Amino acid sequence: MPLPTSFEGRLSLPAVAAPMFLVSGPEIVKETCKAGVVGTFPALNNRSTEGFDEWLTEIETDLAAWEKETGQLAAPYGVNLIVHGSNPRVQADLEIIVKHKTPLVITSLGAVAELVEAVHSYGGVVFHDVTNMRHARSAMRAKVDGLILVCNGAGGHAGTLNPFAFLPEVRAEFDGTILMAGCISDGRGIAGARAMGADLAYLGTRFINTAESNAPAEFKTMITEANAGDIVYTPAVSGVPGSFLRQSIEGAGLDPDNLPTKKEIDFGKELTPENQSHKAWKNVWSAGQGVGTIDDMPPVADLISRLKSEYEEAISGLTSRT
Template identity: 60%
Template sequence: MALPAQLEHRLTLPLIAAPMFLISGPELALACCRNGIVGSFPALNQRTSEGFEQWLIEMNSGLDAMRKANANAVAPYAVNLIVHRTNPRWQADLELCQKHRVPIVITSLGAASHVVEAVHSYGGLVFHDVTNQRHARKAAEAGVDGIIGVAAGAGGHAGTISPFVLMKEIRDVFDGTIILAGCLSQGDDILALQAMGADLGYMGTRFINTEESRADSAYQSMILEAISGDIIHTPAVSGIPANFMRQSLEAAGYPMDKLNQPGAIDYGEKLKPVDDEAKAWKTVWSAGQGVSTIHDVVPVDTLASRLLAEYRQALTRLEGMAFKP
């Protein structure tokens, strides 16, 4: 499957910097877009819809200025909407996405056809994240343009299925754009997912350790020290299984022998709308298994150049390794 027309000739790498709760903001998203990588952030990273609208205005004006000043590829941006009955903001935030013509809307916890209709009305794209084939089939039925397969080892609300299997299961029920997430941190990882049949990569944890990230310095330091074995998949923090660093779970007082017990899913009024969720994620830090390959904190410009060089080196190496029976 080729990239959607809206993305053709606008990317330096086939990559989306994943929207991360409390971490991603306009600073990170604009830096990514400037480097030909789709930048993104969750709508709920702004505490109000009014604040969210200001971010959209900032993104659109920032990208306009980049395109006028830069002949290189300037990527579009994406906004993540939590389409869940307990999030009282999502419909208002969707209207703002429509008003400001957000190029890509990434939906989570619900694939709704009327979201697709709203975004398609102005020529935007809808990508939906899933962790299994059943949810991929529902997303396909809703008419989304792309499906994000969140495989085992990814940061945030991750699945447990191998990317090799998840990729094939999604393709069995969907012929649109497939984006693959799970342990991506280097340029050769991006080439590998393309070899598997994916169209785009979805990289989160690596972007936590950038200077434009909103992550606490202690959070970034923990990533530098962590290895894959420190990542624990548990529903105990937010009610939905997610990957967190063991060190932060222990520091927050979570009993390590009870992490299979779920918490409560709620983006509703008691969170106003995200206060309680934010308190949990501020002290319990999420990351993917790719932490073991992250060794520094750098500007997005530096990271993007490194990823592109690694991608090209991997492509050259692969061409030389091609098996000829």
């Protein structure tokens, strides 16, 4: 079960802090990578391709200075590209990625062979989000390096498959990197994902509640108070089924049990931070079922240090019990 060679010697924990719309930016990425976990953000979190370019320069400059000062290696960083006809920035953002030789590109929605080739041309790797075997096979044909299995209960556009069922099916056909996503909020969960055969755990919701995340304070507080049962899985917010906090749906004046149907999918419009008029994701907040165990908002460095202790304890506890 391989990790890309570019990751070797750079990780202190087999984990990725997942890209999150309106939540992750350079601050969270820099601190995550310095703590030995892969840090990522969606390209669309910056309002323009020029601004995205500047963010990459900022991250690279900061990490290079930190490596020089400490003599340590930072974890690789990654960016998320929404590969969908309604995102007009895909090509321009890809050119910036190639210019910066971004180590990791996470693609969502479309797995495109030409994009994978462009990233491979400079030695980068591509991980692709999937929720079922059909999408996994299509990504395998596009020759992606890794598959992110977005399972039941995950934050964002979650899947419906149980990880115990989905992971072995993918592993039987794929010898690249497998990432497990959905409800992993502590080190024990990371150990569980590894025990099941995943190479890396992929954590989203847990990183919303960090000091460096751009989530509003009310969103973070709502997460500390919510439990798994508060997550509503609905296509009503963005046109694709996703996980949302019941309390935020109510806060936006909507009835979580009687939501309107939304048919249009337009990521160009949907996923644009300056699009103030559109309420989805801005007022109605996405989170996964892993909220139940989150009751704080620590700095990223403290969170990762705790995840590491929990991970090691979980593995040694399991070894001693068996």
